[in-house]
Amino acid sequence: MATRDLHMEEDEILFKPIESSGKNFYLTASILGVLVILGVIAYIYQYRNGLAVTGLSRQVFWGVYITNFVFFIGISHAGTLISAILRIVKAEWRLPVTRAAELITVLVLLFGVGSIIIDLGRPDRMFNLVRHAQFGSPLLWDVTSVAIYFTASSFFLYIALIPDIALLRDRGNSPKWLYQILSAGFTGTAKQLRVLDILILIMAIAVIPIAVSVHTVVSFVFAMTIQPMWHSAIFGPYFVVGAIFSGVAALIIAMYLIRKFYNLGDYLKHKQFNNLGLLLLVMACFWFYFTLAEYLTTFYGNEPAQMTVFWSKFTGEFAPLFWAMFIFCFVIPFPILAINRTRTILGTTIASISVVIGMWLERYVIVVPTLTAQRLASDLPTYMPTWVEWSILAGSAAFFCLLYVLFSKFFPIIAIWEIREDREKKREEIIEYVRERLPEKGEELEEVLPE
C-alpha cells in the first residue's frame, strides 16, 4: 500500500475545528475583527494627517511603534527557534506544540515589519530601502535578516504541513482546490517521507542561527548609536534572551487557548505546559541576570549622560513603568514557575501573560527613556502615546490573533502526521521491548495494541 493507513476514526478531534465552526469562533472573530478595523481606521487617520497625530515629538521621536517592532519580532522567537531546537534534540513532547509555535513566528513577523512601516514618515517611499540600500545602516541589517527569517520560517512551517494537507485532501475537505495545490502531490511514499525528514532537519538547523541573528540586529539598531543606555555591548544577547523569554510565554498562552477552545486536553497535557514552564523559568533567570548586568555596570560607572537615563527609570518619570516591568517579568512569574505545585497548566499560563505584558514594557522602557534624556535635551520632554498609537497596537495584536485563528480553521493546529508517526514508532518500540524479554508475549501484544 503506497499511502499509509489514515486512521480516520482516530484524531478526529483534530479535524473538528476545520470542519465545523461554533458560536465561539464567530464571536472571537467578530471581536478581533472590530479591533482590526479600529487599528485600520487609526492608521488611515495617521496616513492622512501625518505622524503629528501620535504623541511623538522632536525629542522623543520613537515610541510605541518602535516598541511594537522590537516586541513583535521578539515574540517571533517563540516559534521556529524553539521548535527547531526541540526537533534537533528529539524532545518528543514537542510534537503537539511545534506547529502552534512555528505559526506564531510566521504571522507575528508580519506585524514586526508592519510596525516599522507604520512608523515611517514617508511609507510611500519605503522601497527606497531596496532601491538605495545603504548596508552600513543597522536598519538594513534588520531588513535583510528579517526577510531571510520570514522566508525560512514560512518554508519550515509549510513543509511540515504538507502531509497534513494531504490528509485533508484525501478526506475530501473543502476548499478542495486549496488542499490539492498545497499538498504538492504528497502521497506518503517512503521516498517522500525521507525527503521531507531531511528537509525539515536542514531547515531546523538553518533556522537557529538566523533567528539569533534577527534579534541581535534588532538590538543593534539601538546599540550602534552613541545614545546613553543604548550604546551597550550586552544588547545583542540581552535582546535575544528577552525574545525567547517573551516568545515562550506567547506560545504557552496560545497553547492554553487552543487546548481550551478546541478541547485538545488529550494532546496538550500537563507535560507540555510543565516543560515549557521550566524553559520559561530558565529564561526568567537569564533575563534577570542580563538586566542586572546591564544596570549595575551603568550605575557603577556613574557617567552623567547614562545616569540621567538610569535615574529616570529607577526613581524618575519612568519608575512606575520600570518597576511594573520588573514585577511582570520576574516577581510574578518566577515563584509561579519555580514551585511545582503552581507550575500547572493555569499557573504557567498566568505567568506567561505576566511575562508578555512585562516584555512589552521592557521594550518601551528601553526605547523611550533614552530619548527623553539624550545628552543635550533642552528640558526633560514627556511622551504620551495617543489613541492612534494604542489603536494601532490593539489592531496589530488583534490582527495577529485573527490570522492565527483563521489558520487553525484551514489547517490542523497540531501536526497530525507527526503524532501518528510517533505513535507507530512507540508501538514498535514497546513490542520490541517485550519481545526481547518475553518472546512468547510479543505476538500477543501486537494483537492487543491498537494500530
Added chain:
Amino acid sequence: METNRRVFLKVAGLATLGFMVTKPALDVFARGQFGEASVGEALDPPHEVGTTTKWGMAVNLTACSEKDGCTACTDACHDYHNVPDIDNKEEEIKWIWTAPYEKVFPEHGNEFIEDDLRGSEVMVLCNHCEHPPCIKVCPTRATWKREDGIVMMDFHRCIGCRYCMAGCPYGARSFNWKDPRPFIKETNPDFPTRTRGVVEKCNFCAKRLSKGLQPACVEACPEKALTFGNLLDDHSELREILATHTIVRRLPELGTEPNVYYYKAD
C-alpha cells in the same frame, strides 16, 4: 638614511596598492550600489571643491550672548530655507538656535564657571562632523557628506525613519511631523520646501556657497559672532581665529570631530 628611504618607499607603495584595492570595495559598501544623482547632489558647487575645501565655522561665545533676545541669525536662516515657524516644542523645526551653555557643553558645567558664560545662550547648529554618526545609520543614503565637508540631506529620498535623529548626539535634526507649508510665512522660491514625514537640518547654506555667498546666519549676525570659512586655507580668517584662541567643540569624547568651533574672545 638609504634604508629608511627604501622602507618608506615600500610602505608607501604597499599602502597605495592597498588603498587602490580596498577603496572601490569600501565605496560599494559606503555608497550602495544604486547611488544615482539626487536633488541634493545638484547643489554641489561647480568649483572650489575637493581636497582643497573643508567648510567650518567658529562661534564667538561671548559676542553672541551680549545681545539678549537677538534672533537675527535664526531668522535669516529659517527665512532663507523655508523653515516652518511651528510654535511648540514637540513639533518645532530648527536649523540654528540657542541653548544654555551648560547644556551645550555639559563637560564644562561645573560649579565655578565664569559668570559671563554661566547660563548664557549659545548658538547651536549641525556640526557637519568629520565622522557624522547620522550618515552611518541612514538606510537609504538620504543624508551624506560632500567632499567639502558639508553633511547634506536629500528631502526627496528620505523615508522618514528618523534613524539619523537617533544617530546624532547633538539633536541637530528636526522631523516634519505635519505639513510644514502652512507654517511658512513667506516662501523663498530659491530653496525647496519640504513635505511632511522627512527629516531636515542645517546645510551650511550649500546653495548660497555655490553662488559665492556667505551662509545666511553669518551674514545676518550684527555682532559678527559667527565666522565661516575654509578650514584648509591657512590664511582664512577662520583659521586665524582658531589659531589665536582657546577653542572647544561639542562632545569631543564621542569622536565625531565637529567642524563647528566655539571660542571666547578676549
